[in-house]
Amino acid sequence: MITTDTCPSCLTRGIPAAKERRRGLHIAHGYICRCGHRWATARLISAYPTRKAA
Ligand SMILES: [Zn+2]
Numbered sequence: 001m002i003t004t005d006t007c008p009s010c011l012t013r014g015i016p017a018a019k020e021r022r023r024g025l026h027i028a029h030g031y032i033c034r035c036g037h038r039w040a041t042a043r044l045i046s047a048y049p050t051r052k053a054a
Pocket of ligand 1: 007008009010011012033034035036037
């Protein structure tokens with residue numbers, strides 16, 4: 001699963017998640033932008049569609 005986000009500091013799009021951590025029903029992604037800004041987002045795991053491995 002590749003997740004990306006937009007940097008809230010310099011607005012660069014498509015920053016890939018550097019860390020992924022599950023906590024209960026939420027999954028948190030940590031991002032580190034090229035500009036040095038760091039932030040994290042948390043989402044419900046159920047928001048992601050489940051895919052079957054081919
Ligand atoms: Zn940035």
